Amino acid sequence: MVGTVPPVGSPVPTVTTVPFPRRPLEASDQVRRWYENELGWPTVPGSPGSPVRLSVGRRFDVLDVPLDAGRAGLRRLAPESPVAVQGDRMRLLLAAGSADEVPGVLDWLEWGALPLDLTAVGEGGLMDAPPPPEPGSTGPRPLPAARSGTLDTLQGAAVWLRPPVPGREVEASLPTLSALGGGGGAPDLVRLLDTVATQCHRLRLRARAQPPAR
Structure with a gap:
């Protein structure tokens, strides 16, 4: 009879719910x-079709x-x-807060008055x-070789030349100003900046010495 209540003690029919199939994770x-999850580095989702971006300044800065x-x-x-490459640019990871020190260090090294093709990216970048890296891959990626004074650059998306390793204290290996004269294992930011500034200046002089294209 429609609308009747089952007798007390009679089994209540169960409804089987079939879960929806899980959608595979997108590459991004x-x-x-x-x-x-593996490194604890904050990310910023990109728009559909654009790459994921890393938030700079909290765990590391970038040169x-x-x-x-x-x-x-x-x-x-x-x-x-960790070191990344994208196109004809290299991104060297620095200790967080180091980007603010870069202009002062370059001035102290007497590079501050010269136009140098380098940029320090800090908080908010x-x-x-x-x-x-692919599972099972070991060691750094080979760096493009120089040919006739130019470089075979890696085109397209950013890639790791030296990828960060989960479970390893990545931040302890990053160049920092506090390493100057210290006994720690972190690289010295001053020596790094002097080296790359010198090479940036040489590249600029080399470009100026080349005859203009006809």
């Missing part, structure tokens, strides 16, 4: 989760230099210091997030 979601200048600066870094 996987990248974002790797940085946030953006020409690829050739960055090549010279690699010897001033610890082997585990963003950096394209390179894809995480």
Whole structure:
């Protein structure tokens, strides 16, 4: 009979709920989760089709230099210091807060009055997030070789030349001003800046000496 109540004690029919199938994670979601969960680095989601970006200034700062200048600066870094490459630019990660020190250090090194093709990015800045390294990959990525005074640059998206390693104290390997004269293992920001500034100046002189294209 319609509208009747089942007798007391009779079993109540159960309704089986079938969960909706899980939607596979987008590539950008996987990248974002790797940085946030494995490294604890804050990210900024990009618009659809654009890369995930890393928030600079909280865990690290960035020194953006020409690829050739960055090549010279690699010897001033610890082997585990993360380094990224995008196009003809290299991004050297610095200790958080170091970007504010860069202008003063360049002035002290007597580079401040010269136009140098380098940029320090600190709090509030963003950096394209390179894809995480492939599982099982070891060692740094080979740096493009020089040919006839030019460089074979890596085109397109950012990539890790030296990727950060989850579980390792990445920040302890980043160049910092406090390393000057200290006994710690962090690289010295002053020596790094002097090296890359020297190379930036050489690149500028070399470009000025080249005859104009006809």
